Amino acid sequence: MDIEDTEACYRAVKSRDRRFDGVFYTGVTSTGIYCRPSCPAITPARRNVTFHRTAAAAQAAGFQACKRCLPDATPGSPDWDVAADAAGRAMRLIADGVVERDGVDGLAARVGYTPRHLQRLLAAELGAGPLALARARRAQNARILIETTAMPFADVAFAAGFASIRQFNDTVREVYASTPTELRGRSRRAVTTPGRIDLRLPVRVPYAGGEVLRFLAAHLVPGVEQCGPDWYARTLTLPHGDGHVRLVFPPDDPHAGAAATTFVRCELTVHDLRDVGAAVERCRRLLDADCDPIAVDDGLSDDPRMAALVRQRPGLRVPGSVDxxxxxxxxxxxxxxxxxxxxxxxxxxxxxxxxxxxxxxxxxxxxxxxxxxxxxxxxxxxxxxxxxxxxxxxxxxxxxxxxxxxxxxxxxxxxxxxxxxxxxxxxxxxxxxxxxxxxxxxxxxxxxxxxxxxxxxxxxxxxxxxxxxxxxxxxxxxxxxxxxxxxxxxxxxxxxxxxxxxxxx
Incomplete structure (x- = not known):
């Protein structure tokens, strides 16, 4: 969706259409917060609304994440996830933690541009430069670990990719208007097992997770992969060491239209906490979690012969890869x-x-x-x-x-x-x-x-x-x-x- 078409964006906000969650973000100038298009709060007046391509762009404009709709927790934008252009490629590398490992210079070299040109390109396409985009990703990873695990905050900081505890604390307060302690206090549960991190990976619905599992089960490589009735497990080769992941799939629900997302449980073990972000991103690629299933199903249904298959398996995904x-x-x-x-x-x-x-x-x-x-x-x-x-x-x-x-x-x-x-x-x-x-x-x-x-x-x-x-x-x-x-x-x-x-x- 073109956010320059502000009228179309505002119509999506008024309708609370969940299909646009992650595609763009709404900044509310009267409150200083930014939301998903589907936020259940009262729709702000048109004169008080701005639109942003990414959460990082909204944060760079001075907005803080809404505590009601949690806009930073929505699946990534399907637009840049499938894009083959430089911005799309850069975003996928940022999500994999390249900026934390190699810096902006390393990211620019991978994409084939100078750092200055990459800064201009991302600012024009996504509303924020590589450092701001990486910072938003770190903040999101930190929030997930704060609210879903009992990891010490020092471990959370380095697992999310921050260089110091001070940087971690400052970023969390600036992005979420809360301290790490306050975020953990609001969470409903804190789950941890020694040596393992339990997460929930949001996936757009409808999601034919059973078909993803069936495909992976038919291609298991002995020694590397295993599966069960509703789970898939494998080893991972990560930037700083090895890891292991066990993904537990939700039951297929072709009528899951009332919610924007479902969740795949992720039981993750890593040798080095710095690999948590990269491991999560690779699991999301494997699950094709950022696909826009409604757009795909609508497009394929234009062919009458394909429409019958789409009705049988709504939300079918293309299993990706971890490597x-x-x-x-x-x-x-x-x-x-x-x-x-x-x-x-x-x-x-x-x-x-x-x-x-x-x-x-x-x-x-x-x-x-x-x-x-x-x-x-x-x-x-x-x-x-x-x-x-x-x-x-x-x-x-x-x-x-x-x-x-x-x-x-x-x-x-x-x-x-x-x-x-x-x-x-x-x-x-x-x-x-x-x-x-x-x-x-x-x-x-x-x-x-x-x-x-x-x-x-x-x-x-x-x-x-x-x-x-x-x-x-x-x-x-x-x-x-x-x-x-x-x-x-x-x-x-x-x-x-x-x-x-x-x-x-």
Missing amino acids: GDEIAIRAVIGQQISLAGAISLGGKLVARYGADSAAGSTCGGPGRLFPTAGALAAADPGELPMPRARGRALVGLCRALADGEVPLDRSADRAEVRARLLALPGIGPWTADYVALRALGDPDVFLPTDIGVRRALTDRGDDPTLAARAAERWRPWRSYGLMHLWSTLDLRPARSTTPDTVKEN
């Missing part, structure tokens, strides 16, 4: 073999090249980390448990990933990443597009040659050879149309295997 390199490696492993074969091969690579996870062992969950690109780049293609040609393709890909020639951290232009992947020996269009689908979060990917797509179309009585042409009607949401086709297949859960039971060739 782009991992998705690319798994895509190459799965070339020209069955899903079961790819899972078995992935387990063998984990057993041979993966490292032990201290966090996973602590939780009693999966105990191995997926092999890094660097570890596989040093492997002899002839010793890999796969045909030599595919082994050479895998090692070549991993060398490009390890050297930074192909960035899969959502910091590069998607078209450029695709071109670089296709330039590598043994990487074809299916692999490059699958990587764009899951690692880069591209909402407009279709795989017309995929055997599952062809089977789904044939089962529906459609001609698979016309798939690409038919999918043109689904733009810009072809990735979600693809997931609807895959969801009609009988995806059986993969056997969850521990590393000890995986046999190497």
Whole structure:
């Protein structure tokens, strides 16, 4: 939504339309607070309202977060989450904690601009510069940890990304008009378990979480991932160490229109508290939590044949990834073999090249980390448990990933990443597009040659050879149309295997 169209924004505020939560924020000049468009408070007069693209922009303009609608707790904007432009890429990197780790200079280098130009670009597009955007993200992470855990405030400060306790205290007071102690006192509960942090991840509704779980369960890599009837667990490779996460999905509710969000429970263990923010952001990518499901479903329903699938599974998501390199490696492993074969091969690579996870062992969950690109780049293609040609393709890909020639951290232009992947020996269009689908979060990917797509179309009585042409009607949401086709297949859960039971060739 264009916030320059102030009349349209004000109509959304008067209607309290929850679909615009996170898309823009409302500043009320008479009270000095900012709200979600759906805030239940009395609608302010038009002359007292300003509109802001981000929470950071509202905070930079001097507004404090509303204590009633908690605008900073809404899922992120679906606009920048799917955008491939520089602002969208920068926002995703800021959410992953790049500013805290590498500073503004490091962020600018990843996006391909000078720090000064990036400052101008983000200020023009999002209403705030990189430091303000990172500060707003830190404040949000701090509030979540203050209100949902019993962590000491010193631990909360460093887990949220603050450089000092004083900076943490000052920011919380400025953003929320409350001290950390007051925020914790208002929370209904404080949950903590030694070595583990329990969080709730907000997700836009409707949310077909059961379908996300079914997809992940069918692709489990032995040693790295496990699942149960309503949960999924895996190890994580994070900037400062390893981690483990267990996600508990809410029941699917196709009629969840009364609320703006639902929640996925997140039981997180990290080796270093500085990785909490990055771990949460990667889990949100995996869940596709910031998707706007109503816009997607409305767009796909313009095709009568797709409309029936949308009615069966409203709020269907595209499972993302916690590590782009991992998705690319798994895509190459799965070339020209069955899903079961790819899972078995992935387990063998984990057993041979993966490292032990201290966090996973602590939780009693999966105990191995997926092999890094660097570890596989040093492997002899002839010793890999796969045909030599595919082994050479895998090692070549991993060398490009390890050297930074192909960035899969959502910091590069998607078209450029695709071109670089296709330039590598043994990487074809299916692999490059699958990587764009899951690692880069591209909402407009279709795989017309995929055997599952062809089977789904044939089962529906459609001609698979016309798939690409038919999918043109689904733009810009072809990735979600693809997931609807895959969801009609009988995806059986993969056997969850521990590393000890995986046999190497």
